Amino acid sequence: MAPALGGRVAEPVYRPILASRRGELEALGHLDSATAALIAPILDVSPADTGQPELLGRLPAGLVPAVDVSALPDDPGSELVRWGVPVVPVIGLAGTDRRLVAHGAAVRAYTGRAVVRLRVNQDRAGPDATTTAVERVWRHAGLVPEQCDLLVDAGDVCCPADLRTVEPRVRRLLDWSRRLTWRTVTVAAGGMPPSLARLPTDEPVRLDRWDWLLWRRLADLGVGYGDYGVVPAPPGGAEPADRLPTVRYTADGGWWIYRWSRRGGRGDERFADLCRTLVTAPYWPPTGAGFSWGDHELLRRARRVAGAGSPANRTAWSTSHHLAHVLGALTGPAGGRGPDPPPGGEGHGRFPRPHRGGERRRAG
Secondary structure (H helix, E strand, O other): OOOEEEEEEOOEEEEEEEEEEHHHHHHOOOHHHHHHHHHHOOEEOOOOOOOOOOOOOOOOOOOOOEEOOOEEEEEEEOHHOOOOHHHHEEOOOOOOOHHHHHHHHHHHHHHOOOOEEEEOOOOOHHHHHHHHHHHHHHHHHHHOOHHHEEEEEEEEOOOOHHHHHHHHHHHHHHHHHOOOOOOOEEEEEOOOOOOOOOOOOOOEEEEEEEHHHHHOOHHHHEEEEEEEOOOOOOOOOOOOOOOOOOEEEEEOOEEEEEEEEOOOOOOOHHHHHHHHHHOOOEEEEEEEHHHHHHHHHHHHHOOOOOOOOOOHHHHHHHHHHHHHHHHHHHOOOOOOOOOOOOOOOOOOOOOOOOOOOHHHHHHO
């Protein structure tokens, strides 16, 4: 990548928000070093997640995730500085004074930076109150704005109504963010529906990626892109549970959902048939198994070289392909930007100047 403005080191171009579970961590674990340098994952840790320091230590060299422990009890076990692996703390506005101090210690121990996460549906105070809340974060954590990446988390954006509701809220937050000198500003949303149970089976079904469309509609602001991978945003973002073998396959502007029940009752046979259908689809990448580790594993199942695996495996393969697809779109000639397309459209255009905050302050 080209150096960032002002001589800064180039930033990652993609910040996916992923659950800190086996499937998602396995997908991250198979990134090569070149890809890992362009992705800055944000991991949501829940009380059910165990052994996180050990699991995070297995990620590729150079991949330093941001970690959100806000769902954990505020006790010594959630202090990231005690985990012993380099991580970037994710800081919410509602954190206790004690937790903010602990996050500040982790910043100084590891990378010298943090992520401040504003949730559009929860942090809905006015601009002055939001500034006061952020200044409290910096005061207790001992940070300055230039050490912090701002993550504007729009949550679920799964239909046109969500898009119409969320976009003006996000724009207001982004307008507010220009008061301060953030390192980077990213907008993230989740476009996967909370349930796929009502979708047809034994045929691929296309779902629009409304999270991607939201970001493209913000192209004039030049913000970075984040999403929730191939699962719903919380509170529906638990491990996808489906009695049928399921793959969520990312394509331009949409997902193709495969839920298979044909070919008898054995899961291996059903999943092999699913994968044979997938690898002959027009959106199967020209490089095939070379596109990502997940595509390689799906092709192996199409050839009956291996079994169907578990739901966590299928989440891992789907996530691996998704990361590769999104990164390819963001680093392509148009940078993923373009005029507002209709749902399912691709669109083309130039990547605008990155929005890093502070423009109004610097302009006086």
